[in-house]
Amino acid sequence: MRKITRKYMLLYLVISTVIGISLVGCSHTPPRPAELDQARMSYAEARDNPQVASRAPVALREAEEALLRAEQTWDKDKDITEVQNLAAVARQRAEIARAAGEQKQAEAELEELSASRDSLLLDARTREAQRAQEQAERAQRAWLKPGCPALRDSLTVRGGLSF
Numbered sequence: 001m002r003k004i005t006r007k008y009m010l011l012y013l014v015i016s017t018v019i020g021i022s023l024v025g026c027s028h029t030p031p032r033p034a035e036l037d038q039a040r041m042s043y044a045e046a047r048d049n050p051q052v053a054s055r056a057p058v059a060l061r062e063a064e065e066a067l068l069r070a071e072q073t074w075d076k077d078k079d080i081t082e083v084q085n086l087a088a089v090a091r092q093r094a095e096i097a098r099a100a101g102e103q104k105q106a107e108a109e110l111e112e113l114s115a116s117r118d119s120l121l122l123d124a125r126t127r128e129a130q131r132a133q134e135q136a137e138r139a140q141r142a143w144l145k146p147g148c149p150a151l152r153d154s155l156t157v158r159g160g161l162s163f
Contacts, residue, residue, distance in 0.1 A: 035087035042094035052101035059100045063093035
C-alpha cells in the first residue's frame with residue numbers, strides 16, 4: 001500500500017508542478033507598451049494647456065477618444081502591435097489638438113493686430129483730413145483779408161480760383 005501511495009504522491013507532485021508552471025506561464029502579461037504612456041503624456045499636456053482646451057476642444061476630444069481606444073485594446077487584448085499603432089494615433093491627435101489651439105490663438109492675435117492697424121490708419125487719415133481742413137481755412141482767411149487783392153482778382157467767372 002505504501003508503494004501505491006508513494007506512486008500517487010509522486011504523480012500528484014508531478015501533475016501539480018506541471019499545472020503550477022503552466023499557470024505561471026499563462027499569468028505572465030507583457031509589459032505595458034511605452035508608446036501608450038507617451039500617448040497619455042501627450043494627451044495630458046494638450047489637455048492641461050488652456051489655449052488648446054478653449055480653442056480646440058473638438059480636436060482634444062478626438063485625441064482623448066483615440067487614447068481610450070488604445071487603452072481599452074491593451075486592457076482587453078494585450079495586442080502590443082495594435083496598441084502601439086493606436087497609441088501613435090492618439091499621440092498624433094494630441095499634437096493636432098495642440099497645433100489647432102496654437103493656430104486659433106495666432107488667428108485671434110492676427111485679427112486683433114489687424115483691427116489695431118485699421119484704427120491707426122483711420123486716426124492718421126483723420127489727422128490728415130484735419131490738417132487739410134485747417135490749411136483750407138487759413139487760405140480762406142488769407143483770401144478774405146483786405147490786403148490780398150491779387151488773390152481775389154484770380155477768381156474766374158464761374159467763382160473758382162484759377163491756377
